[in-house]
Amino acid sequence: MIASPPPTRRRRVAATLALLQWVAGLACIAVAWWHSGGQGSPERPILEDSGGWLVGAAVLLGTLPISVIAAVAEARRDRQERLIASLEDAAGSERRLETPNEVGEELGPVVDSIRRLETAWFDRLARLEVRLEEQGGLLEALGSGLISLDRDQRVRSMNGAAAALLCLERDAAPGRLLQEIVRSAPLHRLLGRATTGAEPRPEEFALSIAGREVMVQATCSRVGAEGGSDRGGLLLLLTDVTRLRRLESLRSDFAANVSHELRTPITNIKGYVETLLEVGLDDQEQGRRFLDIVRRNADRLAAIIEDLLTLAQLEGPEARQRLEPATTDASRLVEAVVESLLPAAEARGITLDRRDVRSVRTTVNAALVEQALANLVSNAIKYSPEGSTVRLSTSSTADGGVRFCVRDEGPGIPAEHHERLFERFYRVDRARSRDRGGTGLGLSIVKHIAAVHDGRVEVESAPGAGSEFRLILPARPGLGEEVSERGRTGTTTT
Amino acid sequence: MPVDLHAELLQVRRELLAMGALVEERVAEVIAAMAKLDVAAAARIRDGDSDIDRMEVQIEQECIRLLALAQPVAGDLRAILTVLRVNGEIERIADLAKGIAKRVIRLGTEQLIEIPPLVVEMGGHARRMLSEVLSALADQDPARCRDLTPLEEQVDALQKAVVRWVRDEVTRHPDLASAVIDVLTIAQRLERLADIVTNIAEDVVFLVEGRLVRHGGI
Structure with missing residues (x-):
């Protein structure tokens, strides 16, 4: 592309050329007039020696259209350049296009097309912004921590849940390696596997964060296209399952406890009843003592079952109603x-x-x-x-x-x-x-x-x-x- | 092929931190296994050393390649030198953990004596020191290393107490001498571990401030 000279210089050159043309024309007329002695004389009337005049007039008339055409072209080019400048301005600043006051007949339709294109793009941009906001909201609402990493495993962004889970200042993490902010061998292994493009598979392990153990379920998957250094990377999903696992262990503990607590009196009852059946009821004193133990154990069993039922009723969702x-x-x-x-x-x-x-x-x-x-x-x-x-x-x-x-x-x-x-x-x-x-x-x-x-x-x-x-x-x-x-x-x- | 120094430095740093995390996990496991004389856990640590050795070799090779091909200067050079040094130190910590695991297996199998609380406490301190220094390395923050000095002093004092305990125990129960010496070896390894941690702390100071602080205060 050849760089055109700046408009002011070009305008000056054009003006100088036009001036020179006029000076040349006037000079021709002046020479002709001088040649004729300043006025017509009887022996050499002006008309007879009108060659110089004619040449001057021809030069003037001949160059007039050229000057006019040059001036028109110059004005057009000027408008074109102002339009380009404002287009560049709009492109650089993400502002809407500010068209120069007059764009001329020939550029009018172009500007109209540009305006329509611009409106369409701005609409699209607005829709995208709404979508982006919506998706940002969704990611924030997600209970699990979500971390986006670039190809070098540096944090690109994370949602609030991730920052809370990892006890991090949200703004401090971007740009840092994940290995710098979380020290966990299983997590690093998971990332390593994900970079090789392995099928993402959730894994569960304990993370030690700020002195406490958190059980997390982590899934890491590779996202984005190959090529382009700022595209693609890893997406890490971390779900805190500490509470869930604790509840599960409570539940299994409870089941184990219930069976243990119920089995103890039942074993006692069975033992004494079997003994009674074996030795017979001849020894009344002993029989009475055994039956008393059986009754106490049966009472205990009944008390446990009653308490369990009370608890079940109190725990039910309708207990409050x-x-x-x-x-x-x-x-x-x-x-x-x-x-x-x-x-x-x-x-x-x-x-x-x-x-x-x-x-x-x-x-x-x-x-x-x-x-x-x-x-x-x-x-x-x-x-x-x-x-x-x-x-x-x-x-x-x-x-x-x-x-x-x-x-x-x-x-x-x-x-x-x-x-x-x-x-x-x-x-x-x-x-x-x-x-x-x-x-x-x-x-x-x-x-x-x-x-x-x-x-x-x-x-x-x-x-x-x-x-x-x-x-x-x-x-x-x-x-x-x-x-x-x-x-x-x-x-x-x- | 041109070397993208920045990307490759990031890569070795990532690998170093990952290895640090792995070794920290090993140390935590071995110290927990030691306190309970858990033979099964100690055997897992004894046998799981090869991946750390592999990581160490890989990091070292990459550093040497970078030194040769990219000819780094100033901060980049310091970064590579630090990675090289810390790499070796971390691998030695893993070796110490393996050594402790072996003694734990022996003590746990014989079931002659229990690990004295002094040694368990030493283990706890050593573990905390390692964790602190790895955080300092990750954050490139030498200020975090300053907390290590009191811990190291405590480890040293505990080590002396263990030596006294060993002396008493050997005179009182000469038949348990071999087991007592195993305990002493564990204590020595823990003390060594704490020493290596302070070396890493010095490397972190070198990385960030460009000062060599070997054999002196941080």
């Missing part, structure tokens, strides 16, 4: 529980101290709350030394709810058990608690009763210092605070 809360007085609930458990307490010489039981209005399912309180109080009675005192109290909470406290003078519970205390069949001391006739489900039921009321249970206990269990319920189910883990020493909220 069936709650049917009614307004009642917290002190009356405590009285009802005390009435039923007084014989058990008296048998062990334990005083149930109710001095701090205040009257608090509350809207709950009375039967369920009574059951929860009964579980807490009977635990306190079971684990307290003979002749000690179990203190019961009620008070209202800052947000209008009610707090029931059951405090015993028992051996206390070491802090490491607090968190798991409310799990089904969890026992601090396996041998001892079964001796005392617990099903291992009592506190779990309390936790679930609190949960259906949107309340919570807390425990504060230390070895040698007794235990205090607190059942905290909102003024009305549905008003409860979010269940929060509180970091207070010796206190666990569930």
Whole structure:
């Protein structure tokens, strides 16, 4: 392409040429006039010697159209150039085209076509932007972490879930190697396999992130076309399955626990019944003792099954709808529980101290709350030394709810058990608690009763210092605070 | 064929970090196996050393090729030199882990003594040091290496305590001498591991600041 001289210089050259033409024409006329002596004379009239005049006039007339044509062409070229300049300007700035004031007849249709093309492109761009925004929204809404890597395995971008999973500042990651931000041999192997174009296959492994172990399911696939350094790369999908795996292990633990807990009394019953069948009923004293053991084990079996059914009902999705809360007085609930458990307490010489039981209005399912309180109080009675005192109290909470406290003078519970205390069949001391006739489900039921009321249970206990269990319920189910883990020493909220 | 120095440097760096992660995992496993005298886990570590050796050789070859073909200078040269050095150090850590695994297998099979808590604590410190230095390498942040000094001092102090324990134990139970010496060897390997970690920390300082800090404070 030959570079054309700048328009101003070209215009100057054209103007100079036109001027020269005119000067030449005028010079011809002047010479002719001078030759004729300035005026016509009788012997040499001007007309006779009009050669110079004619030449001058011819030059003037002849060059006039050329000058006119040159000027028109120049103006056209000028408009063309201004149009090109504004097109370049628009291309560089992503702004819409600003056409010069006049484009002339011949460029008018071109400009119109360009405008139509531009409108079409801008529409397309707007649609693409909407799509992009939509897809960005989708990726953000994805619960799994998604990381896009370039060919060198440098992070191109990631969604919020990925940043949260990897405990990263989202803006700090792009441009860094994935190996720099996550140190995990299985993950690096997965990336290595994906770069070879292997079929993506989900893998599960533990990632150690900021000092905690996270189980992730990771899939890595190669994306984009070959060639072009900024296209293509890897797409890494990370799903946090820690909770899922924990739930699965809880479930299988639960199944194992249930069968174990049910099998123990059944084995006992079978054993004693078989012995009775073998030795006969001649020894009445022994027979009575054996049957008593059989009855106790059958009671235990019945208690476990009943507790399991209660739990199943409390856990069901419709437990909240069936709650049917009614307004009642917290002190009356405590009285009802005390009435039923007084014989058990008296048998062990334990005083149930109710001095701090205040009257608090509350809207709950009375039967369920009574059951929860009964579980807490009977635990306190079971684990307290003979002749000690179990203190019961009620008070209202800052947000209008009610707090029931059951405090015993028992051996206390070491802090490491607090968190798991409310799990089904969890026992601090396996041998001892079964001796005392617990099903291992009592506190779990309390936790679930609190949960259906949107309340919570807390425990504060230390070895040698007794235990205090607190059942905290909102003024009305549905008003409860979010269940929060509180970091207070010796206190666990569930 | 022209060498794309930048892309290839990225590649060796990636491989080095991946190897670091793998060795860190091995060290964590061997220390867990040691605390429980888990023979099966230790045997897995003893037998799984070949992939690390292969990675080491590959990284070294690539570095030498880059040095020869691309003739890097300044920062790039430092980067390659660091990769070369750290590569060797990490491989030695893997060897130490393998050595510990062998002793753990023997101790676990004999079941004569348990690993004393002193050595388990040493293991925990060594593991943390390795993890810190690999983070420093990944982030190219020498400031992270400064936390290593107190840990290394603790490892040294624990090593001395282990030596005292060994001396007492051998006089008290001469019949257990061989097992006690195995424990001592494990402690020595852990101490060596901590030493190598500080070498890597020095390499990180060299990489970022261009200063050689061998045999001195970081």
